[in-house]
Amino acid sequence: MDNEVQRGFETLAIHAGQEPDPATGAVVPPIYQVSTYKQDGIGGLRGGYEYSRSANPTRTALEVCLAETEGGARGLAFASGLAAEDALLRTVCRPGSHVIVPNDAYGGTYRLFAKVAQPWGVEFDPVPLGDIAAVRAAVRPETKIIWVETPTNPLLGVADIAALAAVARDAGALLAVDNTFASPYLQRPLELGADVVVHSTTKYIGGHSDVVGGALIAADADLGERLAFHQNAMGAVAGPFDAWLTLRGIKTLGVRMDRHCANAERVVDLLTRHPSVRQVLYPGLPDHPGHEIAAKQMKAFGGMVSFRMESEEAAVRVCERTKLFTLGESLGGVESLIEHPGRMTHASAAGSPLEVPADLVRLSVGIEDAADLLRDLEQALT
Incomplete structure (x- = not known):
């Protein structure tokens, strides 16, 4: 070239x-x-x-x-x-x-x-x-x-x-x-x-x-x-x-990332309004401590979303109840994934300074129809 x-x-x-x-x-x-x-x-x-x-x-x-x-x-x-x-x-x-x-x-x-x-x-x-x-x-x-x-x-x-x-x-x-x-x-x-x-x-x-x-x-x-x-x-x-x-x-990374980001924003909107969710972690939220820096150095805020429930049991229950969000490790694929980091991807950090909260749920928001993803999360959280 x-x-x-x-x-x-x-x-x-x-x-x-x-x-x-x-x-x-x-x-x-x-x-x-x-x-x-x-x-x-x-x-x-x-x-x-x-x-x-x-x-x-x-x-x-x-x-x-x-x-x-x-x-x-x-x-x-x-x-x-x-x-x-x-x-x-x-x-x-x-x-x-x-x-x-x-x-x-x-x-x-x-x-x-x-x-x-x-x-x-x-x-x-x-x-x-x-x-x-x-x-x-x-x-x-x-x-x-x-x-x-x-x-x-x-x-x-x-x-x-x-x-x-x-x-x-x-x-x-x-x-x-x-x-x-x-x-x-x-x-x-x-x-x-x-x-x-x-x-x-x-x-x-x-x-x-x-x-x-x-x-x-x-x-x-x-x-x-x-x-x-x-x-x-x-x-x-x-x-x-x-x-x-x-x-x-x-x-196809560019077009996929546009869709990942758009779907993640819809998911974040649902989670921030849901009474069962204690905290949503997403750089696109204005109250995120790194929001201004992310806005400066990123084109958009990405397709990864984490949130905290009231307890570890509640977090595990959400992970087990989704039907369209697949329970699995890894991230970044076209399909949406859900996991409990404390018991899955970050189990090796248990007991260390990097241990993650037990009530944390991580989502890799895929490129499916956003309405379908929202319905799945609604039923899992209810």
């Missing part, structure tokens, strides 16, 4: 890294289900491909698309979001390093830090990232990464990416932003000063609950090259069919 012409998000999502096949004219990149490649003499690689752990044309198409939609220098596709997170940690940190993480981070991220990185010698501190003074106070000489989720999973906390980027620069640390909940359609952390973006592409980017994957997008080529070395050396890469499915999903 002509990089001198600035293109909109939806155009990049459909075309970046996806030029028609020169041999056949196919408008969709083929699935290169291959492990090895013929070399034209020793060291004579065709297009730089020798072995599909190191590079695969289908994965390359996805990685180019990810980089361009996030506005980064290098995109890298992994077998899962946690594989991407692990590669970032192993690239930047060493035993004795320190990381600042959100005090309401995703349970799998907390498990990675507490059960894998910490025994390796990497220390971490959970900090409320909405409090910039608290983040500055938590910085140590050994701090290598300020790790951000915004919005957070599952409490929908919002962090000021630009302000945290300034803290990271002053500390000589990297700012890593997990952009899974917002997606690159709603939020562009690299433009706000982040050094690297993390995604579980399983979620909104894939969008159809049929593929597991992860990604890192680096702001500069040098960091991208270092991450690529670890991607190859550690080997947790996206397979060609997984890359193809993810690439297919990202083409």
